[in-house]
Amino acid sequence: xxxxxxxxxxxxxxxxxxxxxxxxxxxxxxxxxxxxxxxxxxxxxxxxxxxxxxxxxxxxxxxxxxxxxxxxxxxxxxxxxxxxxxxxxxxxxxxxxxxxxxxxxxxxxxxxxxxxxxxxxxxxxxxxxxxxxxxx
Amino acid sequence: xxxxxxxxxxxxxxxxxxxxxxxxxxxxxxxxxxxxxxxxxxxxxxxxxxxxxxxxxxxxxxxxxxxxxxxxxxxxxxxxxxxxxxxxxxxxxxxxxxxxxxxxxxxxxxxxxxxxxxxxxxxxxxxxxxxxxxxxxxxxxxxxxxxxxxxxxxxxxxxxxxxxxxxxxxxxxxxxxxxxxxxxxxxxxxxxxxxxxxxxxxxxxxxxxxxxxxxxxxxxxxxxxxxxxxxxxxxxxxxxxxxxxxxxxxxxxxxxxxxxxxxxxxxxxxxxxxxxxxxxxxxxxxxxxxxxxxxxxxxxxxxxxx
Numbered sequence: 001x002x003x004x005x006x007x008x009x010x011x012x013x014x015x016x017x018x019x020x021x022x023x024x025x026x027x028x029x030x031x032x033x034x035x036x037x038x039x040x041x042x043x044x045x046x047x048x049x050x051x052x053x054x055x056x057x058x059x060x061x062x063x064x065x066x067x068x069x070x071x072x073x074x075x076x077x078x079x080x081x082x083x084x085x086x087x088x089x090x091x092x093x094x095x096x097x098x099x100x101x102x103x104x105x106x107x108x109x110x111x112x113x114x115x116x117x118x119x120x121x122x123x124x125x126x127x128x129x130x131x132x133x134x135x136x
Numbered sequence: 137x138x139x140x141x142x143x144x145x146x147x148x149x150x151x152x153x154x155x156x157x158x159x160x161x162x163x164x165x166x167x168x169x170x171x172x173x174x175x176x177x178x179x180x181x182x183x184x185x186x187x188x189x190x191x192x193x194x195x196x197x198x199x200x201x202x203x204x205x206x207x208x209x210x211x212x213x214x215x216x217x218x219x220x221x222x223x224x225x226x227x228x229x230x231x232x233x234x235x236x237x238x239x240x241x242x243x244x245x246x247x248x249x250x251x252x253x254x255x256x257x258x259x260x261x262x263x264x265x266x267x268x269x270x271x272x273x274x275x276x277x278x279x280x281x282x283x284x285x286x287x288x289x290x291x292x293x294x295x296x297x298x299x300x301x302x303x304x305x306x307x308x309x310x311x312x313x314x315x316x317x318x319x320x321x322x323x324x325x326x327x328x329x330x331x332x333x334x335x336x337x338x339x340x341x342x343x344x345x346x347x348x349x350x351x352x353x354x355x356x357x358x359x360x361x362x363x364x365x366x367x368x369x370x371x372x373x374x375x376x377x378x379x380x381x382x383x384x385x386x387x388x389x390x391x392x393x394x395x396x397x398x399x400x401x402x403x404x405x406x407x408x409x410x411x412x413x414x415x416x417x418x419x420x421x422x423x424x425x426x427x428x429x430x431x432x433x434x435x436x437x438x439x440x441x442x
Contacts (some may be wrong), residue, residue, distance in 0.1 A: 002224060002249070027225040034247050037232035044238040048231070051238075051245055053153040081150075 003126050006054040008036040008045040010073065013063035018089060022058060025115040026122060042072040046080055056125055059088040059105075066092055067099060074103050085125050089113065137165075141172060144271050149244060152271050156246055159260050159267070170263055177269040180212070183369055184278040184290045187300035192326040193279050194233035195356035196300060196365075201237050203359065203366045204275055210242045212268035212276040214261055219249040230279055244268065250281055259394055262293045262387070291319035292387040296369055298322045303332035307339060317344055322368060328353035328361070396440075403439045 007023045009016055016038050023033045034052050036045060049057055059070055070088060077084060088100060089109035097108045107121050140158075143151035158165045185193045197213065204211050215230035228247035237243040246264065261278060268276050280290055291297040299320035323344070325336050333353055340351050350368060354361045375383075404410055413427040 002219075002226075023227060027220070027227045028223055030223045030225045032219075032226050032228060032249055034228045035232060036238075037235055040235060041239075044235055047239045048235070048245075050150060051153055052231075052247060053157045 002030065002032045003056070003128070004032045004034065004052060004054040005056045005058060005122070006034050006036065006045070006049050006052060007058045007060065008040055008048070009038045009060045010040055010042060010045060010069040011061055011063050011065050012039060013061055013065075014038050015062040015090075016060075018062070019058075019060040021115070022060070022089065022118060025119055026058075029119045029122075031122075042069060042076055045073055046076040046082070049077075049084055050080060050082060054084060056122065057084055057086045058122075059086060061088070061090040061092075064091070066090060067096060070100060070105060071103055074105070087121070087125060089118075137168060137172070141169065141270075144267060145176070147272060152244065152267060153246070155267055156264055159263050160248075166260065166263055170266055173266055173270045177266050180265075180269040180273045180276045181296070181369075181372060182265055182276045182278065182294040183296045183298065184280065184294040185298050185300055186280045186290050187324075188305070189281075191300045191302045191305075192356045193300050194230045196324070196326055196354060196362065197277055197279055198234040198237070199356055199359055199362045200277065200366055200369075201234060201243060203363060205237070205240065205242055207366075207370075209274040210272060211244075212265075212271070212273035213243065213245040214264055214268075214276065214278045215245065215247045216261065216278070216280050217247060217249055218281050244271070244273070265293065289386070289390055291321075292383045292390070295375060296321045296372060298324055298369075300324045300326050301336065301340075302327040303330045303336045305336065320349060322365070323349060323351045324365060325351065325353045326356055329355045329358075399439050400435060403435055407434070407438075409434060 005026055007019050007026070009019050019035070023035050027033045034048070034054065036048055040048075045057070045059070057073075059066075059073060061069055066088065070086075074086065077086070085106050086104070087107040087109065088105050092100070092108055092110050094110070097110075100108050106125055109118055109121075140151050140155055144155060155169065159169070185197060187193055194215070201211050201213065213234070215228065217226055217228045217230060219226040226249035228249060231238075231245055231247055234245060237245070248261065248264070265276050265278070278290070278294060297320050299317070299322075301323065302325060323340055325333055325340070327333075337351055337353060352365045352368060354365055356362065409431045413422075413431060416422050417424050417427050
């Protein structure tokens with residue numbers, strides 16, 4: 001049974017290259033990746049995570065509004081009683097990383113993060129060993 | 137099991153979602169839950185969309201969901217996308233076109249990847265349909281990987297099979313080919329605002345229309361063009377018994393074949409017969425038909441006759 005990962009773009013932001021590249025890398029690493037498309041509200045993201053019963057959520061935001069948007073996602077996850085780990089990426093200033101981690105976001109990948117690192121960390125978040133789940 | 141069933145019947149979305157995952161994971165759970173719910177199913181209308189990639193199935197379904205919702209219906213949607221035979225990974229992207237319905241409490245959308253099934257249907261689709269039916273959906277829409285000509289299997293598990301095509305997809309010879317063209321209940325020519333739509337309609341009507349199968353032209357993002365298609369879907373009449381039986385014959389046959397295939401693959405993986413005999417055939421010790429006979433003999437003894 002393949003693990004399922006939701007890749008979601010929150011807020012009014014059309015920069016989807018990063019999210020697509022990460023989605024593709026995770027697909028190539030052997031995961032089932034569900035992509036929401038751009039301009040999603042936190043409500044849409046959490047409702048999608050519920051309907052698709054995913055094991056992990058990856059949020060992407062390059063508009064600068066990551067703090068309020070990701071915060072709302074984390075609140076809704078709690079409200080829905082969904083215990084799903086979350087990682088995020090985008091143009092996130094280093095100063096914001098501790099703020100996001102405090103919200104409960106497990107990993108933050110800023111500009112320049114390598115795909116190899118992202119896949120490795122995702123494996124860890126999903127509780128998988130090095131050689132589980134196909135090729136890297 | 138009882139608990140999860142009660143929750144599904146009471147309309148708990150999280151329970152439905154979890155149950156679908158369990159269906160996928162666990163063969164015994166699959167059998168057990170279907171045996172228990174099959175009596176409370178049968179209310180939903182099942183509509184299946186198939187057709188080549190890129191003709192606009194997802195966008196069309198998005199519009200249809202909207203129209204059905206405005207008519208007060210509850211809609212379940214199952215989207216099937218391919219899985220890589222190399223990495224096992226998949227990118228499930230049909231949902232993008234219908235995210236505007238994501239937060240509507242009367243819609244439940246689930247993406248599945250094909251488990252290496254050439255018919256374009258994940259084997260558990262029929263079971264997911266039953267769960268959504270028990271959940272209380274009025275309509276269940278299935279979108280399959282666009283394999284086109286070979287996707288006959290889809291017609292066994294749904295009431296209405298809709299083949300979606302678009303202009304300039306080939307001449308009347310293409311339309312005469314066997315397969316999915318023979319099982320469709322409705323033909324849709326989507327993107328009908330492109331040049332060539334009338335010609336495609338002409339080809340369709342002249343070659344496959346001995347049984348008076350309706351042909352509808354749509355432009356998926358234009359709601360007014362899709363309304364007649366939904367009217368047609370809603371006009372559905374009860375399938376006559378002989379046709380129902382022939383559908384069940386098809387379904388049971390493919391289920392038996394699937395079951396044997398699954399068992400056989402398990403055996404082959406365990407026994408390493410393929411590896412052993414491949415070496416012998418490569419070394420020209422024996423020919424491949426002899427190898428086949430030997431493997432089959434062992435397989436019958438250990439799997440089929442047990």
